[in-house]
Amino acid sequence: MTAHHDATLADSYNFAYLDEQTKRMIRRAILKGVAVPGYQVPFASREMPMPYGWGTGGVQVTAACLTPDDRLKVIDQGADDTTNAVSIRKFFQRTAGVAVTESTVEATLIQTRHRIPESALTAGQILVYQVPIPEPLRFLEPRETETRKMHELEEYGLIHVKLYEDIARHGTIATAYAYPVKVEGRYVMDPSPIPKFDNPKLSNSPALQLFGAGREQRIYALPPFTHVVSLDFDDHPFEASKAPHDCDLCGASDSYLDEVITDDQGGRMFVCSDTDFCRVRQEAGHLGAMAVPNLAGSA
Amino acid sequence: MYVAVKGGERAIDNAHAWLAEERRGDLGVAELSVAQIRAQLTLAVNRVMAEGSLFDPDLAALAIKQARGDLIEAIFLIRAYRTTLPRLGASCPVDTAKMAVIRRISATFKDLPGGQVLGPTFDYTHRLLDFKLAAEGEAIIAPTAPAAMEAVPHVMAMLDRDGMIEPEAFGNALPPDLTRAPLELPASRALRLQAITRGDEGFILSMAYSTQRGYGRTHAFVGELRIGVVAVEMDIPELGFAVEIGEIELTECETVNQFKGSKTEPPQFTRGYGLVFGQTERKAIAMSLVDRSLRWAELGEDYTGAPAQDEEFVLMHADNVQATGFLEHIKLPHYVDFQSELELVRRLRAEVFASREAAE
Numbered sequence: 001m002t003a004h005h006d007a008t009l010a011d012s013y014n015f016a017y018l019d020e021q022t023k024r025m026i027r028r029a030i031l032k033g034v035a036v037p038g039y040q041v042p043f044a045s046r047e048m049p050m051p052y053g054w055g056t057g058g059v060q061v062t063a064a065c066l067t068p069d070d071r072l073k074v075i076d077q078g079a080d081d082t083t084n085a086v087s088i089r090k091f092f093q094r095t096a097g098v099a100v101t102e103s104t105v106e107a108t109l110i111q112t113r114h115r116i117p118e119s120a121l122t123a124g125q126i127l128v129y130q131v132p133i134p135e136p137l138r139f140l141e142p143r144e145t146e147t148r149k150m151h152e153l154e155e156y157g158l159i160h161v162k163l164y165e166d167i168a169r170h171g172t173i174a175t176a177y178a179y180p181v182k183v184e185g186r187y188v189m190d191p192s193p194i195p196k197f198d199n200p201k202l203s204n205s206p207a208l209q210l211f212g213a214g215r216e217q218r219i220y221a222l223p224p225f226t227h228v229v230s231l232d233f234d235d236h237p238f239e240a241s242k243a244p245h246d247c248d249l250c251g252a253s254d255s256y257l258d259e260v261i262t263d264d265q266g267g268r269m270f271v272c273s274d275t276d277f278c279r280v281r282q283e284a285g286h287l288g289a290m291a292v293p294n295l296a297g298s299a
Numbered sequence: 300m301y302v303a304v305k306g307g308e309r310a311i312d313n314a315h316a317w318l319a320e321e322r323r324g325d326l327g328v329a330e331l332s333v334a335q336i337r338a339q340l341t342l343a344v345n346r347v348m349a350e351g352s353l354f355d356p357d358l359a360a361l362a363i364k365q366a367r368g369d370l371i372e373a374i375f376l377i378r379a380y381r382t383t384l385p386r387l388g389a390s391c392p393v394d395t396a397k398m399a400v401i402r403r404i405s406a407t408f409k410d411l412p413g414g415q416v417l418g419p420t421f422d423y424t425h426r427l428l429d430f431k432l433a434a435e436g437e438a439i440i441a442p443t444a445p446a447a448m449e450a451v452p453h454v455m456a457m458l459d460r461d462g463m464i465e466p467e468a469f470g471n472a473l474p475p476d477l478t479r480a481p482l483e484l485p486a487s488r489a490l491r492l493q494a495i496t497r498g499d500e501g502f503i504l505s506m507a508y509s510t511q512r513g514y515g516r517t518h519a520f521v522g523e524l525r526i527g528v529v530a531v532e533m534d535i536p537e538l539g540f541a542v543e544i545g546e547i548e549l550t551e552c553e554t555v556n557q558f559k560g561s562k563t564e565p566p567q568f569t570r571g572y573g574l575v576f577g578q579t580e581r582k583a584i585a586m587s588l589v590d591r592s593l594r595w596a597e598l599g600e601d602y603t604g605a606p607a608q609d610e611e612f613v614l615m616h617a618d619n620v621q622a623t624g625f626l627e628h629i630k631l632p633h634y635v636d637f638q639s640e641l642e643l644v645r646r647l648r649a650e651v652f653a654s655r656e657a658a659e
Contacts, residue, residue: 047379051375083311144615176636177640196639
């Protein structure tokens with residue numbers, strides 16, 4: 001029944017769901033985005049068979065980039081097995097029949113929500129981000145008509161004032177994720193809600209980074225080796241922070257960690273949010289404080 | 300011992316199976332057919348067609364069945380289907396003056412050519428629960444009269460002849476398509492109307508209501524409300540003339556709005572316009588009020604800061620498929636972001652407590 005259903009679904013829709021005209025329209029927006037790094041290109045976002053907010057922008061960008069030879073990886077919160085990552089991966093398995101993988105190094109295209117993989121990306125790879133609010137100035141100025149003008153005029157004083165007020169009030173910049181960046185000294189860009197720990201990985205990456213916001217109808221891009229700087233002040237430099245722990249499963253001290261509550265007595269442990277990174281390390285024999293040796297490698 | 304949660308795929312499959320079972324409900328009760336929904340829940344079908352932007356009562360009924368009666372979910376199903384359909388071309392503008400009306404009322408004139416036709420309306424029903432309906436009642440046959448072949452001209456055309464209402468520019472320009480190009484502001488009136496007609500009924504209703512209560516004033520009278528069937532014609536290039544390809548039911552509302560004149564415009568009545576698929580009169584009336592309210596700039600009126608005057612506010616928040624998606628997405632995992640906030644708040648708290656201790 002399921003097999004039959006999948007076959008009819010794949011037959012009745014074009015490769016990777018979208019029709020070729022729509023893909024062409026999206027590719028044009030992507031090319032424009034690549035030509036003007038960090039600039040938000042309006043595009044005629046389509047209604048996808050998943051809700052807005054579930055990654056419709058990322059899905060459309062992925063659909064426009066996929067070829068039958070691609071090997072796709074989908075992560076949400078760094079993990080391959082979160083429900084929405086599973087759902088999006090399944091969507092492309094059904095509609096494009098592409099190979100899938102959980103391995104960051106083997107993937108040719110990675111769609112992500114809220115994380116950049118820990119292992120360095122390589123030339124030829126594409127990283128597609130799902131973006132909820134593409135406008136870094138949105139919460140300072142709700143009007144799109146205004147913020148577009150501010151970008152045009154490179155009028156970014158407001159965002160520096162906001163960061164300054166944070167420091168005046170809290171002694172530190174109180175933005176922990178979706179930390180704004182400046183691209184090649186021109187456009188201020190929202191890196192999507194990745195933790196600021198991931199911000200340094202945006203810069204000078206050999207991979208192509210594409211950002212898709214479906215509901216807001218915007219695409220933007222960081223071509224390979226684009227210089228990206230997190231906004232800061234000379235006396236309050238940007239700091240990529242994480243929980244001050246090592247991973248309790250693989251022992252990594254340099255990866256972003258999720259906090260897992262293990263009981264109702266305040267017990268907790270810290271584990272890598274990037275599940276592939278953690279698995280590879282465990283298989284290589286790295287063990288954290290709470291790892292069970294015989295389980296390592298079998299997960 | 301902690302083992303990371305796996306099995307998202309099986310959980311999803313099982314959730315879908317459970318959903319399907321819940322949708323069908325008690326097997327002891329006969330299954331609802333799509334034909335029943337189409338024939339007996341017509342106003343729900345109409346709303347789904349209007350906000351789904353697809354005139355197909357069978358598909359709308361199917362969507363309502365699949366969505367378990369959740370109309371926004373049904374609208375979403377229709378939109379997702381609609382977006383995959385090829386665009387074969389554009390029809391000629393429909394001529395609502397030639398509508399075969401089932402309902403046509405004017406609040407501005409007691410009688411007029413074509414007459415007042417109440418049609419199948421709830422307006423003068425007493426809202427008393429009809430318990431006879433609980434015990435499957437027999438078919439009601441309404442009295443009929445032969446269709447009047449008399450023309451039913453628009454009330455607005457009559458006002459227009461006297462120069463009492465602002466003239467409407469006639470044009471054959473192809474309007475922009477909201478579903479094929481990103482919405483850019485400021486939007487033309489055609490584009491605004493397109494966004495409002497597929498906007499959420501509740502949102503448009505509340506926006507219109509707010510103008511009546513004083514957040515921007517529309518001073519609206521229903522010049523005319525008409526519901527009926529119009530022919531859809533399309534120019535066939537090979538033939539060189541337009542051919543009727545089908546008919547659709549529409550609700551059209553034209554409001555007449557008091558206007559004392561501005562620096563640029565003489566005193567006259569102004570127009571608000573609503574046009575919606577199906578019998579959807581609440582939506583059509585609300586649409587015409589919101590349309591009028593958004594026209595303040597072209598008429599040289601003051602912007603009073605009312606939400607219904609704010610094009611960006613209205614157009615960016617009217618779509619319920621967008622709104623519900625973004626609203627509900629906050630139930631998806633956000634633990635990476637939350638973790639970063641946790642650490643930030645912990646650090647800020649530690650600093651506050653440390654400075655308090657130092658002060659003591």
